[in-house]
């Protein structure tokens with residue numbers, strides 16, 4: 343029996359994916375012992391938070407071997423530049439504004455704040471990416487954010503006008519401690535905003551590969567309102583973002599600072615109309631997941647018979663859930679092309695598909711390529727124009743399997 347990590351209520355199980363390796367745990371040799379855990383998606387009927395039943399210690403996921411570097415995508419770089427502009431607009435009338443980003447990664451967003459000479463601090467526990475942020479002139483505290491970190495920042499720098507985070511909050515298991523720290527660190531008229539993959543997109547598109555160890559939570563406006571309320575804060579606004587297959591940016595203020603916006607009200611009513619507040623609405627999710635996996639395996643088996651060669655594109659954390667749950671291994675996918683230097687020549691967690699460089703992929707010119715990085719599809723199709731001209735085809739699988 344699993345308990346809600348926010349309110350302590352008993353959780354309902356949406357679906358179990360069985361034993362899974364760490365999604366970002368690319369291995370150097372196949373003999374490596376791999377840590378496995380039960381990947382179980384749950385729903386709290388009391389506070390509406392969708393979350394993992396079993397979680398993995400953060401130190402096992404976000405360490406010096408953390409392979410996710412934000413700045414490798416041009417679309418994401420532009421997205422974060424826009425986010426920085428929003429922050430700069432927000433603090434433009436302040437005397438000496440102070441911005442704190444939780445999980446600043448390689449500084450993809452905060453470098454724009456630093457360039458404006460605005461006081462900033464990034465919190466980043468993964469030393470290798472923190473180093474990249476420091477090289478961009480960003481002040482970095484290399485630890486996990488909690489109440490102690492908040493106290494230390496207030497002591498050394500004062501309270502913050504803006505606290506933000508992108509694709510980080512859903513990773514943090516102890517959200518109550520995070521929000522307590524934020525409430526302490528934020529000025530009374532300050533604003534918190536953060537964005538993460540959006541539950542309604544995941545459920546509607548059945549994009550189940552978003553579900554893996556690092557994503558402890560799958561937020562909606564309904565669950566975030568409840569969480570904020572528990573910490574004397576309120577959901578003030580929501581803005582949908584097209585990145586990562588559909589994300590939501592949530593704006594939180596301290597209690598008593600005005601009404602919720604119309605667009606946020608609209609989002610909340612859409613969530614209610616879909617039924618994100620009831621377990622019944624999630625019960626056909628497993629059937630949909632199984633159907634996509636079956637269709638994909640049938641398609642791949644047919645192609646494999648005909649052409650004998652299929653590559654993968656983008657050794658993403660997301661691909662770990664898909665490959666392990668659908669049991670797609672090196673007998674079907676010959677290798678996966680990736681541009682992250684630390685992943686090349688390693689193997690995918692659990693399924694042990696070799697990872698090769700993009701140069702290898704281009705020289706090999708496989709007839710079919712399974713696109714794991716589907717959230718960057720437009721950018722990738724543009725980049726791989728030549729490959730497609732030569733007859734190369736991409737296979738995608740959300741919301742259904744297709745070849746183009």
Ligand SMILES: [Zn+2]
Pocket residue numbers: 346347348349350351386387388389390391
């Ligand atoms: Zn709960």
